[in-house]
């Protein structure tokens with residue numbers, strides 16, 4: 351039996367439109383309704399036939415839903431939820447896909463008092479945004495982390511887990527604060543580093559903008575992909591997960607200073623040992639079958 355029969359997606363960008371496409375493929379009998387506050391996005395979603403219905407208001411979108419998924423930037427979650435609070439059916443489950451969980455959970459609980467809220471985070475994405483950027487296989491073999499509050503209804507948690515399994519994801523449960531610390535290291539800090547290094551390279555007086563473009567074929571190219579990620583989304587992530595990111599950044603700066611010192615003092619053995627350790631970590635990831643799907647992940651879906 352399907353976990354949900356009527357699914358509503360609020361926010362039809364990369365993640366919302368990918369969910370819509372994946373639901374169409376994996377659960378074709380599900381009735382899909384979508385809403386986005388941007389009329390241009392609604393028109394594109396209509397043209398792409400992402401959903402059975404695209405509504406002009408959030409309230410109309412949720413009126414008979416049994417699952418509502420918020421796919422808007424984390425800083426907009428509270429306002430987006432407040433926009434449909436009055437029309438939410440009492441037995442509907444509300445979820446989200448935000449990249450940070452603790453603050454989003456607080457915002458959703460405040461906007462939707464008494465509602466069944468099971469937050470989630472599919473750890474899958476690309477640097478692109480908007481309804482045309484989505485694709486159905488985005489969640490295949492990727493983690494989807496559910497962060498239910500203590501005492502959350504286990505049946506609701508299992509229904510949401512089954513929904514994501516059907517979209518191809520593997521499920522993990524985590525406390526929201528722990529999620530935010532883990533993702534601060536594995537996702538948020540790497541983005542901050544990419545945003546920094548690409549900015550630094552183009553600011554360097556002895557390196558021209560055209561040289562940055564011309565020679566960004568190697569490792570730097572990977573940084574430019576990440577640094578092209580959506581500015582609204584990432585502004586919100588850093589503001590929402592501020593404490594964990596600052597904590598990890600402090601630790602990162604100390605480790606960077608240690609490497610800087612090893613270079614200055616010519617400590618080759620120290621550098622070699624460090625690089626050997628990080629190479630082993632990368633090889634471990636590949637052995638576990640969790641390598642990137644492809645180096646050009648996302649771009650091949652142009």
Ligand SMILES: NC(=O)c1ccc[n+]([C@@H]2O[C@H](COP(=O)([O-])OP(=O)(O)OC[C@H]3O[C@@H](n4cnc5c(N)ncnc54)[C@H](O)[C@@H]3O)[C@@H](O)[C@H]2O)c1
Nearest residue numbers: 361363364365387388422423424430448449475476479480
């Ligand atoms: N991009 C990724 O790699 C990725 C991966 C996992 C999770 N996420 C999370 O998914 C969420 C959506 O990210 P995305 O990449 O799909 O962004 P996106 O920019 O592609 O889409 C977001 C959509 O939300 C709409 N929107 C914004 N505020 C709204 C509101 N109040 N009501 C209705 N619609 C609203 C925008 O018009 C836009 O179409 C974010 O919370 C992000 O943290 C992103």
Ligand SMILES: O=C(O)C(=O)C[C@]1(C(=O)O)C=C[C@@H](O)C=C1
Nearest residue numbers: 449472473474475476477536537
């Ligand atoms: O591959 C990318 O482009 C991503 O940035 C995806 C990525 C990540 O950091 O892993 C980005 C943010 C999300 O919350 C989840 C996934």
